[in-house]
Amino acid sequence: MKIHTREKTIEERIQEITVRDLIEKKLKLNPEEVLVIDRQNNRILPPDYRLKDEDEIEIRMVISGG
Amino acid sequence: MRKVYERQIIADGWGEEGQRKLLNSTVAVAGVGGLGSLITYYLTAAGIGRLLLWDPDQVSESNLNRQILYTLEDLGKKKVEAARERLTKLNPDVKIEIFSEKINEKNIEMLKGADAIVDALDNMETRMLLNRFAVKNGIPLFHGAIYGWEGRVTTILPDGPCLACLYGASPTAPSGTIPSIGAVVGLVASIQVQEVLKYLLGYGKLLSGKLMIWDGKNGKMIEISYSKNPGCPVCGGEK
Numbered sequence: 001m002k003i004h005t006r007e008k009t010i011e012e013r014i015q016e017i018t019v020r021d022l023i024e025k026k027l028k029l030n031p032e033e034v035l036v037i038d039r040q041n042n043r044i045l046p047p048d049y050r051l052k053d054e055d056e057i058e059i060r061m062v063i064s065g066g
Numbered sequence: 067m068r069k070v071y072e073r074q075i076i077a078d079g080w081g082e083e084g085q086r087k088l089l090n091s092t093v094a095v096a097g098v099g100g101l102g103s104l105i106t107y108y109l110t111a112a113g114i115g116r117l118l119l120w121d122p123d124q125v126s127e128s129n130l131n132r133q134i135l136y137t138l139e140d141l142g143k144k145k146v147e148a149a150r151e152r153l154t155k156l157n158p159d160v161k162i163e164i165f166s167e168k169i170n171e172k173n174i175e176m177l178k179g180a181d182a183i184v185d186a187l188d189n190m191e192t193r194m195l196l197n198r199f200a201v202k203n204g205i206p207l208f209h210g211a212i213y214g215w216e217g218r219v220t221t222i223l224p225d226g227p228c229l230a231c232l233y234g235a236s237p238t239a240p241s242g243t244i245p246s247i248g249a250v251v252g253l254v255a256s257i258q259v260q261e262v263l264k265y266l267l268g269y270g271k272l273l274s275g276k277l278m279i280w281d282g283k284n285g286k287m288i289e290i291s292y293s294k295n296p297g298c299p300v301c302g303g304e305k
Binding site: 046 | 097100101102186188190193210211213216232233234236239240244277288290293295
């Protein structure tokens, strides 16, 4: 799976995993601080979505400047 | 109809009837900082009949790279007072009511008469309060946010997904001093204003269920879709 972040793109082989588990357990991020985007379909992925190895996602932080 | 409106009345979907709708509308703008400066300027110029401006802050020098309502002469003034002074000079048709306080669970009730609420805030906690209020009262909410070169806009309609469907019920954004670029703020605010005007005029498509992301670093506008979350604690997510 390809994972794009602000700083870099990483490729990682994964078994099926939920978005929540990827963010919390693998990437050690706080799920309340990020949006997870399905790059192939330009949609937000909900926390319980099950990711597959062929998925390509982008992680963007929540922003609130005004 | 005053001359000031003649160039917009000839735009598709506007007309004199549309202008009368705007002159009879009430729009609440939460936050008169970077986004709110430009939003209130364009809404006033467009002839929104009544604007409710909320902001507890005073003008400081670090605001002036992006908060276009204010000048060096306004330093130390309450933002809502300086804003009303500036905006009234621009268009005296617009009745401007000001509230120099932070929006909370109690005073938010004063937004009940608004036809639209614009979220130009700088913190997620109050944004989510606005979202809950807007959903509960069936008032559309026009959300914008920036961070450095990036900007985001979405529109929350009563029958569409809400901000909690997009971000979760208690999202956390970076705190402290946020990087803010005037031109990025201006771009995001301009899109928010267009959304408000189209909603009030009943014209075109709105960004309901769509998050528009401006990636200024790469010069790209990206549109991301999102849906109602069936377990959303705010809107219930039935649709």
